[in-house]
Amino acid sequence: VPPRPPARDTATRLADTRRRLATDIDAWVATAGPDGAAPHLVPLSFVWIDDVLLLSTSGGSVTGRNLSATGRARVAVGPTRDVVLVEGTVEAVALGDLPPAEADAFAEATGFDPRAESDDFRYFRVRPERVQAWREANELAGRDLMRDGRWVER
Amino acid sequence: VPPRPPARDTATRLADTRRRLATDIDAWVATAGPDGAAPHLVPLSFVWIDDVLLLSTSGGSVTGRNLSATGRARVAVGPTRDVVLVEGTVEAVALGDLPPAEADAFAEATGFDPRAESDDFRYFRVRPERVQAWREANELAGRDLMRDGRWVER
Numbered sequence: 612v613p614p615r616p617p618a619r620d621t622a623t624r625l626a627d628t629r630r631r632l633a634t635d636i637d638a639w640v641a642t643a644g645p646d647g648a649a650p651h652l653v654p655l656s657f658v659w660i661d662d663v664l665l666l667s668t669s670g671g672s673v674t675g676r677n678l679s680a681t682g683r684a685r686v687a688v689g690p691t692r693d694v695v696l697v698e699g700t701v702e703a704v705a706l707g708d709l710p711p712a713e714a715d716a717f718a719e720a721t722g723f724d725p726r727a728e729s730d731d732f733r734y735f736r737v738r739p740e741r742v743q744a745w746r747e748a749n750e751l752a753g754r755d756l757m758r759d760g761r762w763v764e765r
Numbered sequence: 766v767p768p769r770p771p772a773r774d775t776a777t778r779l780a781d782t783r784r785r786l787a788t789d790i791d792a793w794v795a796t797a798g799p800d801g802a803a804p805h806l807v808p809l810s811f812v813w814i815d816d817v818l819l820l821s822t823s824g825g826s827v828t829g830r831n832l833s834a835t836g837r838a839r840v841a842v843g844p845t846r847d848v849v850l851v852e853g854t855v856e857a858v859a860l861g862d863l864p865p866a867e868a869d870a871f872a873e874a875t876g877f878d879p880r881a882e883s884d885d886f887r888y889f890r891v892r893p894e895r896v897q898a899w900r901e902a903n904e905l906a907g908r909d910l911m912r913d914g915r916w917v918e919r
Contacts, residue, residue, distance in 0.1 A: 637845035641806035643797035648835035650804060652795035654845035681802035690844070691791035691808035 618750045622765040628695050628744045628756055631688055632659040636721050639687040640666060642677035651677055656721035657686070664697055664737040665717055667725040678735050679703050686737060693746050699739040699760075709734045772904045776919040782849050782898045782910055785842055786813040790875050793841040794820060796831035805831055810875035811840070818851055818891040819871055821879040832889050833857050840891060847900050853893040853914075863888045 619627065638657045643650055651673045657666050664686055668675045678684060678701045685698040706714075706726050717734070718724035725732040742757035744750075756763055773781065792811045797804055805827045811820050818840060822829045832838060832855045842849040860868075860880050871888070872878035879886040896911035898904075910917055 639793050639795075639806065639841060639845065641795040641804040641839075643802055643804040645801050647799050647801035648797055648837050650795040650797040650831075650835075650837060650839045652793065652806065652839045652841055652850065654841070654848055677804075681804075683802050683804060685795075685804045685806045687793060687806055687808075691793065694808055696806065 615747060615749060618753065619746070621753060621756070621763060624744045624750075624753070625756055625762065625765055628742065631695050632664070632697075635688050637688070638664070638666070640674055641685045641687070642674050643681055643683070644673075644677055645680040656717075656723055657688075658717045658720040660713055660716060662739065664699075664739065665713065666735045666737065667717065667723070667732055668735070669729070669731045670703070670733045671731050675703075675733060675735075679733075684735075684737050694744065696741075696743045697737060697739045698741045699737050702736045702738070704734040704736060706730070706732055706734065769901060769903060772907065773900075775907060775910070775917060778898045778904075778907070779910055779916065779919055782896065785849050786818070786851075789842050791842070792818070792820070794828055795839045795841070796828050797835055797837070798827075798831055799834040810871075810877055811842075812871045812874040814867055814870060816893065818853075818893065819867060820889045820891065821871065821877070821886055822889070823883070823885045824857070824887045825885050829857075829887060829889075833887075838889075838891050848898065850895075850897040851891060851893045852895040852897075853891050856890045856892070858888040858890060860884070860886055860888065 636656050640655045641652045653674050655666050657664050682701050684701050688695040740760050743754040745754040790810050794809045795806045807828050809820050811818050836855050838855050839852040894914050897908040898910055899908040
């Protein structure tokens, strides 16, 4: 067993987390069917703009339907042993209703422009209520970096 | 944009998927609250034994409670651009009720032995109904490798 690095302090986790959210584009997006009992999970591209996680997928996909029906997502960014988890409420936005600057930022960051896809595509804004980050079990304590929509004090 | 490799054929995807399930130990585990609307997602270790994905977590954690209440999980293995997704029914197993050979295999593969943790830990057997694998958008067609609990013919 390799030696385990010490747990990062809150300031370091906040800095690491903000850097990852600002630069990563791959996320795991978990949603739930409105009937309960039916978890869904797919990889999607995202961009982080002004503390909002912006996604896009087809409105008719399982994820799109779950997001529209429940208004909730839990999104993982980073690998399993260096995770950032973002949980919050979700707002669906029609392709033409997103400010062009945000749509351009999404296309530029992800290399994928939903405006060039079928009309069934939607943007989804995930407004975080909770953000967590940890690497290994020794970082489970102190993993909450945002609670009730507010970043913790460092 | 780098050139996109051609889509793998079914035989290659089946071989890649079985190899990954047999050797990886990190998974993203998505569950849903029984009330609907509440997706949950955490990284957990797993081992794949006889086409069953074996996990362990605390019975009182959100994931443990969701698994017990709904009997369903969707689990991702591999990175976002080389995914294996396993969806199925879930059976909770008390620590002392798992065959020791399976418990030993779990501890040896993951480096984590739930039998050494608090009594609140449980094993969870995910019996796959559906297995999917894809890398990029050109592999979305043909992504189903198991349907209704049966591996597709290659």
